[in-house]
Amino acid sequence: MPKMQPGRTSRTLTGLAAAVALAITVLPPLGLFFIQREGLIHSLEADAKVQAIVVSEIVGRNPRIWNQAHERLKEGIEPIRDNARTTRIVDDQNRLVTAVTAELKWPTIVRSDEFFDSGFAVGRVEVIASAASILQQSILAFAISATLGFLVFVPLRKMPAKALKRASESLVRGELSRSLVDGLSAGVVLTDDQLQVIAFNCSATSIAGLTQPIAPKTNLLDCFEGAIGDDGSPFAAEHWPMRLALDGGVSAGPATVGLRSSAGRPVWLSVRSMPIRHGEENENTAIVTSIEDVTEQKDNADRLLITERAVQSSHDAIMITDAELRIISVNDAFCTITGYESDEILGQIPRILQRSAQHEQDFYDGIWARLSDTGSWNGEVWDQRRNGEAYPAWLSLSEIRDPGGRLTHYVGTIFDLSERLKAEQDARRLALHDSLTGLPNRTYLRESLSQALAAAQRHEWRVGVYFIDLDHFKLINDTMGHQVGDQVLCEVARRLKSVLRDEDTVGRLAGDEFVAFTPNVDSDAAFVTVAEHVLQVMNEPFAFDNDNLFVTPSIGVVVYPDDGADIDALLSNADTAMYAAKADGRANFKFFTEEMNESGRHQIETTRAVKHALELNEFVLFYQPKVLASNYRQITGTEALIRWNHPQRGLVPPGQFIPVIEGTRLIIEVGNWVLNEALRQAREWRQQGIPVCISINVSPLQFQQQDFVPGLRRLAERHEFVAGSIRLEVTENLMLTNPEATIEKMSEIHELGFLLSLDDFGTGYSNLAYLARFPFDELKIDRSFVCRLTHERTVEDIITAIFMGGQSRLAISPLECGWHRPHNRIRI
Structure with missing residues (x-):
């Protein structure tokens, strides 16, 4: 390998030294600038969110007219805003509503957050702060870094490449570890690519709810052990912003997590993370994480949500109007009760406040007069549903005024009284x-x-x-x-x-x-x-x-x-x-007639006396013989006739007391006494060798008693009754009520051995058709026919027909009453 030329080595070392010097000169001020800038941005975002929540609360109390409540909005945000910052409130059309300004130097940074009215975003809160101090500090840091870079540049030219690299990395790490954000209210933590804590500001040490304090070389995720999400379930590990920032290389968050505090209630934290890149391959070498306590903001948001849900879940209709009575908000119950959809009714004047067929104009004038005097009105009104149905309702109407006393809204609660009115009507109907x-x-x-x-x-x-x-x-x-x-x-x-x-x-x-x-x-x-x-x-x-x-x-x-x-x-x-x-x-x-009063008193006295007579056994039976028409000396039986042996009046005929007690329980008691006495007399005559059949009148009320047949059976056993010795006489009225049951009871009486006679035949509703159905042994022609026999040909024909029908067709023995006069007897 050829030797490296001295000039080339020098140039290489110079290039390396220049690179290190440049890094020393540029990276610290840039890092300082970005960290301070991100801290300011996070602070502005938090400040905007808090003020947006406060504005939402004010808007919730002043719906639809909040954009006119300038002073109310200013007063609401004044206690929580930073005086060194400007706050601007704009509507959803980006129009300025109000602002609280501060003197700001260039450059400025703006962050905003939305506020809501009835669940809908209606504007933004913008918070503006000056970044001049950040810029100045960055320039100063640049000057210092440049000086330091120059001082390092000369010796680095002569250092081996390996030593130069170690020095450069050490210098970068040292610069990145410096915390220049201790003044932020949010906690700021710097971690390496393993999420081990490198540095943190003062606020990070006071974060409540962490499972362990933030300290150097601590894994930041360990401080959030047991964290929960908004829904109360454990917070997923893959959703942590620091992991997302580390893996994705981009800013992540905010994520809202909850941690249990010593007080037992969750502390809610907003977590954001941002990667810091370094090196030739632009790798993530550090993660900056901001942690902000948002418990109060979340509690306020939860309360607003609960209030909104409570209004929506109310069974009563709730409407809110502006000062001109135009509806600006209704709940679901309002739509259910009235039949209107919310988009149909918004902006309209509610019918319940202006007209009804059930109320005159004076009624509504009284409502507004009361509202003007007291600020509220409660009462029953009539409203009309969308389908035209009128219904009663209980209306509670209240004014809403701003701090200056200006009327801004009306709130109305409507309770549908339809079901209550129907229940009252039903109850009244049942009662009446x-x-x-x-x-x-x-x-x-x-x-x-x-x-x-x-x-x-x-x-x-x-x-x-x-x-x-x-x-x-x-x-x-x-x-x-x-x-x-x-x-x-x-x-x-x-x-x-x-x-x-x-x-x-x-x-x-x-x-x-x-x-x-x-x-x-x-x-x-x-x-x-x-x-x-x-x-x-x-x-x-x-x-x-x-x-x-x-x-x-x-x-x-x-x-x-x-x-x-x-x-x-x-x-x-x-x-x-x-x-x-x-x-x-x-x-x-x-x-x-006035005479009837006397008769009424007589009936009462007679009834009381008859009851007393039963107790003293003052009744007696007389027996009227029945004889053949052809030989009136031949007795065929007798009829028991009751008399009242009154101690002062002597013998009282039945016509003077029986009609009075007819239809009362007393007739049953008298009838039972007659049955017992007649059966006793029949047994006595039989023992004397006089076998006579005794006829006894039985009232319809007595006959229809459920224990009538069992009572006859007991009397028959007591007096050793012989079949055919007693004939029971009933009137034709008995056949008019439940004929089938009457026939069944007559059959039971026949089985006991008693005979049956139809009394007073020929009057009322009786006819010969009845005789074919009822088991009578005898019918007694009413005396009214017999008394007219000698001078009315028609009566004679009727009696003849009864005789023929009774004897030849129905096997019933006819019997005539009232033929005591000789000419009647001869005619018969």
Whole structure:
């Protein structure tokens, strides 16, 4: 190998020395400049972020008018801004809103951060700082480095290349390790390509939450052990900015990580990293990392987010308007309740604040007057949905004013009262209407009648009140079940409504009692017509399960003001008239008279006395013989007739007390006494050798009792009953209610050995068709036919037909009542 020429060696050494000198001259000031510049930039970014959060809060409290709240914005950022920096607030159109300036020397550096209104970026906060001091320090460092480079240049020319290289690397490392950023609030850490800590500023030593303090030769990642991300999950190792900067050779971050502090709550840190390149191959030789505590900023951002989500998740509609009532923000509930999409309603004046068919203008004038006086208004209003549906709402309206007292916004909360109103209406309906028939109940009926009487008093009208009670309705419940009884009541309600005018009212008082009233009626004939229509529509059969039921009403009628001046008097007198209709055979109506009051008192006294008579055993049975028409001396049986052996009045016939207790439980007790006494008498006669069949009248109410047949069985066993010795007489009304159950019960009675007789045949609804279905052994022709036998040819024909049908076709023995007169007996 040829020897290197001295000149060439000299030139090489000179070149190497010049390179080292140049590196000494250039790299330190450049490093100083970039480190200080990056520190200033990070500081400006942090400052801009903090001020942007504060501005966002102010904007959140003053939506849509924040760009006019200059002083409010200045006051908000003043406590947190650096007086040596200029802060500019611009909107999303880059128009200046306001600024807080400071005297700045050239050159300047600007950094900005966005602020938000209702989740949307509406502007930026720009923070401007002078870089003149950085430039001056860099120039000074350059002068020093240049001097040092010159002083190093001469000896380096004579040093071996290896020594020159070691000196150069040592000088570069020493310069890079110097910290010139101790004045930054953020921690700045310099690491090598293995992320081992080389140098750090003072702020880095005071970072809270680190698992171990930052110290030389410490791996920086070890200080962040257990770090978490924004979502609370462990922070991924591949996402650390220092690794990204090292591997990618570009700046990385910021990344927000959380570390547990001694207080237990996370400390949130913003981490940024930047590589420093050096060497001929431009390799990464160092990483500069800034660490900034952003806990307060993140807490503020989280609170804003929570507030926004709370508003959006509220079930109440929330709207915000500007001072001119133009909507600038609504939540999801507002759209759900009103039916409007947010883009349809923004910029519009809400309908709820300006018009409604349910409110006059005075109503809205009152709202604004109240707002002007107190700053808020609460009350019920009517609004209209997008589909035109009107709905009630509870509106809470409040003014928002800036610190100077200027009105800037209105905030309205709307609670939809539709469901509550419906529930109240349903509750009122349940409280005032009968749940079965839907008719007004006793409370609502009295309320309506009170209003009708008040109107009648003012206009001198007459009002008809009708007390309607169903005859023998209990038999339907006892024999066919309450389900059928309920269906009958519903059909009765429908029929009653069908015969009344729209202005008339009918309600269910209780059980099978109904009350109707007709206001503004000017003639007695009209009251009669209403009662007749009710009778007519009620006399039509009720069809259930392919069978017909006959339900008749007894109606008591009173007229206001003739028969009473108040509700209680009218209802009491109508009830009295109704009982008079029942006493007169049922299925009719009676107008109230004063004599009925006396009758009512008589009924009460009689009922009480009958009960007392049962306890004292004051009843006796007389036995009326039954004889053949051809030989009235031949007795075929007897009929048990009850008499009341009254201690003062003597023997009282049944016509004076049986009608009074008919339809009450007392008739069952009297009937049971008659059955027991008649069976006892039959056994006594039988023991005396007198086998006579005794006929006993059984009321429909007693017959329909569920324990009637078991009770007969017990009496038969007690008195050693002999089949055919007792005949039970029932009226044709029994066949009108649940015929199938009645036939089944009659069959059970036959099996016990009792005979059955149809009493009073020829009246009411009975006809020969019934005789083919019911197992009667005997029918008794009503005495009204027999009494007219001698002077009415038609009656004779009817009796003849009954005889022929009963004997030849149906195998029933006809029996006539009331032929005590000789001419009737001869005719029979």
